[in-house]
Amino acid sequence: MRVEAARTARRRVVVTGYGAVTPVGPDVPSLWEALLSGRSGIAEVTGFDTTDLAVTIAGEVREFDPCAYMPRRTVRRLDPFAQYALAAAVQAVEAAALNVPAVRRDRTGVLIGSGYGAEKSTFEAARALVTKGSRAVSPYYAVSGGIDSAAVDVALHFGAQGPSGAASTACATGATCIGDAARMIATDAADVMLAGASDDCLTAVQMAATTRTGVLSRRNDDPAGASRPFDMERDGFVMSAGAGVLVLEEAEHALRRGAGILAEVAGYAATTDAYHLTSPDPQGTGLQRAMRLALADAETAADGIDYVNAHATGTVGGDRVELAALREVFAEQLPRIPTTSVKSVLGHMMGAASAVDLIATIEALRTGTVPPTTNCTRPEDTVLNLGTRGVERREIRTAMSNSFGFGGHNAVLVVKAFDGG
Structure with a gap:
């Protein structure tokens, strides 16, 4: 009875705007156009010397002017990941036509996380210390080097005085922040939340380290075709x-x-595999449980899902485990549900991936358009609809977005078309 009473009292949470900075462009329109056209954002790395690296391709943010969103003095002290977050937040607030000073600022919060945080600033600070000495380290690093620096600057920019912070759950970070922010609103801790994630860990150190784990594509000669979920x-x-x-x-x-x-955030759940540092549990138990809990939270049966935005990064084992978990959860319903991955065009935006995944999921729901899985020419399962048919038009009332990360983090969101009831 207590669970039913809590559910009845729970406030409904909706999405009224969003913004994005991605490898295919600096805003949501460029993102959506690229997803539908299959225009890849992956190319040879230009931001640093890759001579000694085995992998030399990535999805860098290229067409981005931070000064269009923030003062130059702010640009100077912020790591790129925080610049992207602030720009995306400005876009989101403008899209929502939200005048923060006109609403209760003490009821407006920020929850924007990151998998890596101020990675480039950390790299530069360490290099300055080693090569030039302590006085060469920027004093701004003390306040802008933390994983919460994006959330701090977004709150400062808008004067948001409600709850704020940053979560980090590896590649599931965006979904974690959005889900937790939705619960803050549902339980009356806030009325408005700016939620999502940002990452820019494209440094020689991280490229080298991640390459050594064996999870990166080595198709240096075919950047656009390298991401193949x-x-x-x-x-x-x-x-x-x-x-x-x-x-x-x-x-x-x-x-x-x-x-x-734009949509209602109807369900959210998070679980942990507790199995391995980088590999998912081969049984997919944690993934299945997260999906089932999110469906239960949304009071939606498996046959009520019209589209699944899969985590599917293009690793051999990860994609296979996710498909197996989806088969267990959706059973005979799965072949009728389009299940696609936008990472085929974007690459893996790490902690930010799941936030952008949800934006794409809502765009699909809002427009009745399913983005394809570009580069999937020999699908792992020919019975399922894995996005190999090109852009697909269909009514989408309820959709699921899956996010799974290193360390066994699983986060699943369910969104619905808002019925106004």
Whole structure:
């Protein structure tokens, strides 16, 4: 009875805006166009010397002017990951037509995480210390070097005085922050939350280290074709950078101010494999449990899902385990559900991936358009609809977005078309 009472009292959470900075462009329109057209954001790395690296391709953020979103003095002290987050937040607030000073600032919060944080600033600070001495280390690093620096600057920019912070759950970070922020609103801890994640860990150190784990694609001679989720010839994922931020609101709050509602965040769940540092549990038990719990949280049966945005990064084992878990959860329903991966175009944006995945999921729901899985020419399973048919038009009322990360983190979100009821 207590669970039923809590569910009845739970406030509804909706999405009223979002923004993104990705390897295919500096905003959501460029993101969506690339996903539908199959235009890849992966290319040879230009940001640093790759001479000694076995992998020389990545999804860098290239067409981005931070000064379009923040003062130059802010640009100077912020790591690129925080710049992307602030830009995405500005886009999201503008899309939501949200005037933060006009709402209760003490009821407006920020939860923006990162898998790696200020990676480039850390690299530069360490290099300055070693090569030039302590006085060469920027004093800004003391306040902008933390994983919470993106959330701090977003709160400062908008004057948000509600709960704020940063979570880090590896590649599931964005979904974790969005899910936890939604729960803050649902339980009346806030009315509005800016939630998402950002990452830019494209340094020689991280490229070298991640290559040594054996999870990266080595198709240096074919960057656009390197990220191949669900494809039999996949050989690993491609590291990328970027950010995704959403405006979440309590439904009545959004309706009172006349906001356009893009979707409802209906369900969320998180689990942990506790199996291995980088590999998922081969039984997929944690993945299955996360999906089932998210469906239960959304009060939705498996046959009520119209689209699955899969985590599917293009690793041989990871994609296989996810498909096996999906088969267990959705059983005979799975072949009718389009199950695609936007990482085929974007690469793997690490902690930011799941936030951008959810934006793509909502765009699919809102437009009735399923983005394909580019590069999947020999699908792992020919019975399932893995996005090999090109762009697909269909009604989508309820969709699931899966996110799984190193360390066994699993986070699943379910979104629905808002019925206004």
